[in-house]
Amino acid sequence: MMDWTDRHCRYLHRLLSSRALLYTEMVTAPALVRGGAVHLLDFSPEEHPVALQLGGSDPAELAEAARMGAEAGYDEINLNVGCPSDRVQSGTFGAVLMKEPALVAECCAAMIAATDVEVTVKCRIGVDDQDPEQVLPEFLARVAAAGVERFTIHARKAWLQGLSPKENRDVPPLDYDLVQRMKGLFPALHLSVNGGISTLAEAKAFLDAGMDGVMLGRAAYHNPADILGPADRIIFGEDAPDRTAEDAVRAMQPYIETHLARGGKLHQITRHMLGLFTGRPGARAWRRVLSEGATRPGADYDLVEEALAQVTGEPVAG
């Protein structure tokens, strides 16, 4: 998710779940291939398994970007066919490609030929006045014929005119039933559902009903401890104690200190930690201490301990 799932966010999320697949922000193929923005590929080895999401619509450029992603060590290369923003539309990326399944297939074939890493697609059920009942199965069939075996489907249309990107994540109605029926039509494909899922219980229900995967975006970001902390046990069936928000905070200390020692700023990391105690006593004070203090010059890990004391009630050491 743009501006959200940067490497710091992913490092934190990995501390909460060993198994959940994490995705980068969308990186555009032109930025990588023509813009030389190779730093956008940086990640920590601890983040595995991690998928690189690419945006683009030029097969040769996407193939080169996929090759760069594979070389950087990503576990999966995902093509964005869901983003509705204007900027992205103008470059023919994202959701507008739902109208061009042949081009998406060509892009995916080129990416698959360029790398050994699995190429996957994230799409919508349609755009604008398309009939999802018709276009979604056609899209899946066409792109699967190019060799893609795994799709994540955001279960709502994108309306490319008149809605902001934010509205396009809430306003077009969700059609989970259609997405679930795709599993019946394409039993050999690995299909994940996305959109509006806010608890692990809901996610588990989709898996029990036959979906192969569930992608949680906003809920995982805003409430990472409740979503990712129990995920290894509830979703992946591991016999391991749930990771807690406190554990994650303390485990962030060396990462934060290394970041600061390299000249980074505390708030670049702590902005992703604000939701860790959502719903718990002290959550508001935790957020306040971090948001007010983390941008101050010299702010360091001590501020995080000070914020943590608001939640745990423990006196701050020293």
Ligand SMILES: Cc1cc2nc3c(=O)[nH]c(=O)nc-3n(C[C@H](O)[C@H](O)[C@H](O)COP(=O)(O)O)c2cc1C
């Ligand atoms: C801030 C923000 C940035 C996003 N950026 C991306 C992106 O880069 N690529 C993408 O495929 N989806 C992106 N999305 C959409 C989410 O991946 C997801 O499809 C959408 O939010 C619906 O799922 P949710 O209800 O679980 O959040 C973004 C969503 C948000 C809120």
